[in-house]
Each structure stands twice: as C-alpha cells, then as structure tokens.
Amino acid sequence: xxxxxxxxxxxxxxxxxxxxxxxxxxxxxxxxxxxxxxxxxxxxxxxxxxxxxxxxxxxxxxxxxxxxxxxxxxxxxxxxxxxxxxxxxxxxxxxxxxxxxxxxxxxxxxxxxxxxxxxxxxxxxxxxxxxxxxxxxxxxxxxxxxxxxxxxxxxxxxxxxxxxxxxxxxxxxxxxxxxxxxxxxxxxxxxxxxxxxxxxxxxxxxxxxxxxxxxxxxxxxxxxxxxxxxxxxxxxxxxxxxxxxxxxxxxxxxxxxxxxxxxxxxxxxxxxx
Numbered sequence: 001x002x003x004x005x006x007x008x009x010x011x012x013x014x015x016x017x018x019x020x021x022x023x024x025x026x027x028x029x030x031x032x033x034x035x036x037x038x039x040x041x042x043x044x045x046x047x048x049x050x051x052x053x054x055x056x057x058x059x060x061x062x063x064x065x066x067x068x069x070x071x072x073x074x075x076x077x078x079x080x081x082x083x084x085x086x087x088x089x090x091x092x093x094x095x096x097x098x099x100x101x102x103x104x105x106x107x108x109x110x111x112x113x114x115x116x117x118x119x120x121x122x123x124x125x126x127x128x129x130x131x132x133x134x135x136x137x138x139x140x141x142x143x144x145x146x147x148x149x150x151x152x153x154x155x156x157x158x159x160x161x162x163x164x165x166x167x168x169x170x171x172x173x174x175x176x177x178x179x180x181x182x183x184x185x186x187x188x189x190x191x192x193x194x195x196x197x198x199x200x201x202x203x204x205x206x207x208x209x210x211x212x213x214x215x216x217x218x219x220x221x222x223x224x225x226x227x228x229x230x231x232x233x234x235x236x237x238x239x240x241x242x243x244x245x246x247x248x249x250x251x252x253x254x255x256x257x258x259x260x261x262x263x264x265x266x267x268x269x270x271x272x273x
Contacts, residue, residue, distance in 0.1 A: 006184075009176065011146075014027060024142075032136035035132065043131070047210075064106045065102045066097075067105050076098055077096075127210045128204075130220040131200040134196040134198075134220070134224070137189075137224070148164050152182050152183025189227065218261045229251050
C-alpha cells in the first residue's frame with residue numbers, strides 16, 4: 001500500500017430529516033448555483049443590464065441543467081431501459097445525471113431565455129453564464145466524490161483512493177467492500193474546472209473579453225471538454241457496452257463541443273469589439 005493511499009469512507013449524507021437525507025451532492029449543487037448567481041449579479045452591475053433579467057436566467061438555467069442532465073443519462077447511456085420504463089426517468093433522486101445532457105439542456109434553456117426574456121443573442125448570454133460555471137462544475141464533482149461515484153480505473157499512483165463499492169449495503173450496516181486503489185478522477189476534473197473558472201473570471205473582469213461576443217464561451221467549451229476528453233481515459237466505463245469502444249460515450253460526446261468552442265473563438269476574433 002502506498003503511503004499516501006486514501007481509504008475513502010465519507011458518508012454521502014450530511015444528516016437526515018425523517019426519511020429524507022440531505023446529501024453533500026445536493027449541497028454542492030446549491031452552493032454552486034448560489035455562487036454563480038452572485039457572480040452574474042456583479043456582471044449585471046458592471047454592464048448596467050436590466051435587473052429584471054437576472055432571476056429568470058437562474059430559473060431557466062437550473063431547469064435546463066437538471067432536465068437535460070437527467071434525459072442525457074437516460075438516453076445516452078441506457079436508452080432501451082428508460083424507453084421501456086419511461087416513468088423511471090422521473091426518479092432523479094435515484095441518481096443518473098450526464099454532464100453532456102446538462103449542457104444541451106442549458107443550450108435549449110438559453111435559447112428560450114434569449115427569445116422570451118433578454119431578446120439578446122444567445123452568445124451574449126453564454127459569455128456571462130459560463131464564466132462561473134467552472135466553479136459550479138467543480139463543486140458538483142466534489143459531490144460525486146462524496147457519493148463514491150464516477151471514479152477512475154485502478155492505479156498504483158501514490159494518491160490513489162479506495163472507494164466503497166457496496167455503498168448502500170454499507171450504510172445499512174454491512175462491512176464495506178473497497179475498490180482497488182483507483183484514480184480519484186472527480187478531483188482531477190474539479191481541479192481542471194477550477195482553473196477554467198479562474199481563467200474565465202480573468203477574461204471577463206480583467207480583459208473585458210465579453211466585448212468580443214462568444215469568445216469566453218468558446219474558451220470555456222474548448223478547455224472544459226478537452227479536459228473531460230482526456231480524463232475519460234482514466235475513468236471506468238459507465239455502461240458495459242462501452243468496453244469495446246476505442247472512445248467511450250463521454251469522449252464521443254465531447255468532440256462536437258470542442259469543435260464548437262474552437263469555432264466560437266475563431267468567430268469572435270473576426271469581430272470588432
């Protein structure tokens with residue numbers, strides 16, 4: 001055993017109220033959206049934007065993220081099961097959210113927001129929305145760490161984690177069954193997302209990059225999904241049918257977003273401020 005190897009025994013629940021649990025994952029979600037909201041408030045004041053537009057952006061974003069992430073998981077990773085059992089899609093409390101689906105959900109939400117609320121271009125909205133999103137994504141990955149999920153393949157690196165594989169049974173009193181020492185890919189992703197968050201904040205508040213519409217959005221898409229693409233090589237496949245694929249589903253879904261990000265960067269550089 002490596003001297004730094006960590007046996008991870010964190011409880012996913014912070015506390016319970018009756019039969020309902022308050023989980024770290026949910027708390028990270030709430031903190032992330034609250035922090036993102038406060039950052040966007042600063043942008044609204046900086047650009048002197050109509051304050052009536054900010055609350056609808058929060059609501060559209062939350063619903064787009066949750067609905068898109070849930071449908072993404074159901075339709076990208078287990079379509080045959082969920083199409084045969086459509087009511088299972090509603091059981092979001094049982095887990096199963098896909099970040100690529102969440103992004104698609106937010107794109108649809110921003111289209112609706114731009115059409116019905118701000119009457120600005122979608123890129124105008126996205127440049128503001130993605131600036132704090134790296135922080136939100138990092139906090140969600142910390143929630144995944146607390147849930148003992150989305151971790152990586154076995155490794156002999158000194159910072160490997162041993163996660164509880166029979167988490168539900170362990171929480172009912174059974175002895176824990178630990179994984180092999182594995183890559184804590186939740187932390188790898190969280191670290192990358194925090195760096196992207198810092199860069200986007202610098203671009204917006206220090207370099208006024210929002211004046212070139214779509215530039216911050218393009219940088220965000222490109223870097224986030226490049227990070228996701230390469231970290232996927234260290235992850236366990238989410239579904240057994242991915243085992244024989246050269247690239248897993250997460251990587252295949254990342255490629256269009258990387259291409260789109262590069263395009264938006266190129267497009268923004270052709271514009272006048």
